[in-house]
Structure formats: structure tokens, C-alpha cells
Amino acid sequence: MYQQYREGWIEVITGCMFAGKTEELIRRINVLEYAKKKIVVFKPKIDDRYDENDVVSHAGKSVKSYAISKAREIFDYLEEDVEVIAIDEVQFFDDEVVDICDYLADQGKRVMVAGLDMDFRGEPFSIMPRLITIAEFVTKLTAVCMKCGAPATRTQRLVNGQPSHYDDPIVQVGASESYEARCRHCHEVAGKPSEKYCRPIKEGKA
Numbered sequence: 640m641y642q643q644y645r646e647g648w649i650e651v652i653t654g655c656m657f658a659g660k661t662e663e664l665i666r667r668i669n670v671l672e673y674a675k676k677k678i679v680v681f682k683p684k685i686d687d688r689y690d691e692n693d694v695v696s697h698a699g700k701s702v703k704s705y706a707i708s709k710a711r712e713i714f715d716y717l718e719e720d721v722e723v724i725a726i727d728e729v730q731f732f733d734d735e736v737v738d739i740c741d742y743l744a745d746q747g748k749r750v751m752v753a754g755l756d757m758d759f760r761g762e763p764f765s766i767m768p769r770l771i772t773i774a775e776f777v778t779k780l781t782a783v784c785m786k787c788g789a790p791a792t793r794t795q796r797l798v799n800g801q802p803s804h805y806d807d808p809i810v811q812v813g814a815s816e817s818y819e820a821r822c823r824h825c826h827e828v829a830g831k832p833s834e835k836y837c838r839p840i841k842e843g844k845a
């Protein structure tokens with residue numbers, strides 16, 4: 640016989656833009672609301688695309704949330720009986736968010752976060768690798784490539800219809816006016832220094 644197990648873990652929902660991360664987070668929140676769990680939802684203040692406070696998906700689904708600037712503000716809203724903490728756009732938070740998620744899970748809370756795994760350059764987005772590593776459960780979603788229809792795993796940033804440059808700033812809040820979902824083969828980054836890494840492999844010297 641097993642003894643009663645302890646609650647508390649981290650769930651990460653990740654993937655490119657338009658993959659349905661926010662919709663999946665909202666779905667999980669709704670299910671837990673039916674189970675009468677006490678939930679608090681957060682998002683970074685910087686994400687004011689569709690609403691100042693609420694978490695809103697690209698298709699308009701929404702849930703009430705607190706918009707905060709720093710991850711440690713989570714504690715200002717945590718009453719003792721909160722059982723579930725949900726965070727959308729987690730990639731925008733400071734490093735501390737990883738330790739806070741870890742701490743909350745250790746305290747028996749169910750921590751559910753959604754965030755981009757890669758930036759527009761196709762490189763790991765800030766704290767996401769650390770979060771994915773320590774999470775118990777990771778769900779990677781795909782969108783549909785806007786060029787060829789394949790499963791999309793990358794986010795294409797466009798400036799006046801052209802691929803953004805590798806050296807452009809990583810953080811740029813936006814939606815379909817400047818981003819689209821793409822597969823690896825259709826994803827383009829102007830000036831990406833990939834050749835120097837690939838050449839030795841191509842030449843069989845790696």
C-alpha cells in the first residue's frame with residue numbers, strides 16, 4: 640500500500656505563438672473551477688495586447704487575472720487557501736519566477752504556466768529552459784504553418800512583411816500584425832549566424 644501522496648507540482652504549456660497555449664491554460668483553469676479549487680491567475684503587465692488585466696487568447700477566450708510587473712508580486716495575492724497558481728506569458732517574467740514556481744510547488748500548490756519556448760530567432764526564450772527542466776509535466780503544442788500548412792513550431796516576426804533581423808530586440812509585444820506561426824523549414828531570420836555552426840557538420844568535420 641502507498642501512503643497518501645503530497646500535492647504540488649509544476650505544469651508547463653509551451654510552443655510557438657498561436658499554438659493554443661492560452662486556450663489550454665484557460666481550459667485547465669475552467670476544469671479546476673468545476674472542481675471548486677481556489678485559483679489565482681497572473682500575467683505580466685507588459686502584455687496589454689487584448690486587455691490590461693485579463694488573460695485573453697487570440698480567438699477571444701478570457702479569464703480574470705492580475706497583471707503584475709515582477710514575479711514576486713504573486714505573493715501579494717496569495718491567500719493561505721489558494722490551491723492553484725496559473726501564469727500566462729511566463730517567458731516575460733524575471734529569473735525569480737522559476738524559484739517562485741519551484742517554492743510554490745514545494746508548498747503543495749499546483750502551478751500551471753504557459754509561455755513561448757522560443758523567441759523569433761528560434762532560440763530558447765529567457766527562463767523557459769529552466770522552467771521546462773524543473774516541471775513535472777510539459778505540454779508542447781503546435782500551430783499551423785502559415786506558409787505550407789505543416790505543424791508550426793516556430794514564430795516568424797515580420798517587419799513590413801519581411802523577416803525581422805537577428806539583432807532586433809527580443810521583446811516586442813504583438814499579435815498577427817507582426818507575428819505568424821511557421822514550421823522550421825519556412826521560418827526565416829535575417830542575418831542569423833547559423834552557417835558558422837552548420838558548415839563543419841555539412842563537411843563531415845564535426
Ligand SMILES: Nc1ncnc2c1ncn2[C@@H]1O[C@H](COP(=O)(O)OP(=O)(O)O)[C@@H](O)[C@H]1O
Nearest residue numbers: 656657658659660661662696697698782783820
Ligand atoms: N497559424 C495558426 N495555427 C493555429 N491557430 C491559429 C493560427 N493563427 C491563429 N490561430 C488562432 O489562435 C488560437 C490560439 O490562440 P492562443 O491560445 O491565444 O495561442 P497562444 O497562446 O499559443 O499564442 C487558435 O484557436 C486559432 O483560433
Ligand SMILES: Cc1cn([C@H]2C[C@H](O)[C@@H](COP(=O)(O)O)O2)c(=O)[nH]c1=O
Nearest residue numbers: 655656657758759794809810811812813
Ligand atoms: C516570438 C516572440 C514573441 N514575443 C511576444 C509577442 C506576444 O506579445 C507574446 C507571445 O504571445 P502568445 O500568447 O504566445 O501568442 O510574446 C516577443 O516579445 N518576442 C518574440 O521573440
Ligand SMILES: [Zn+2]
Nearest residue numbers: 784787822825
Ligand atoms: Zn512551413
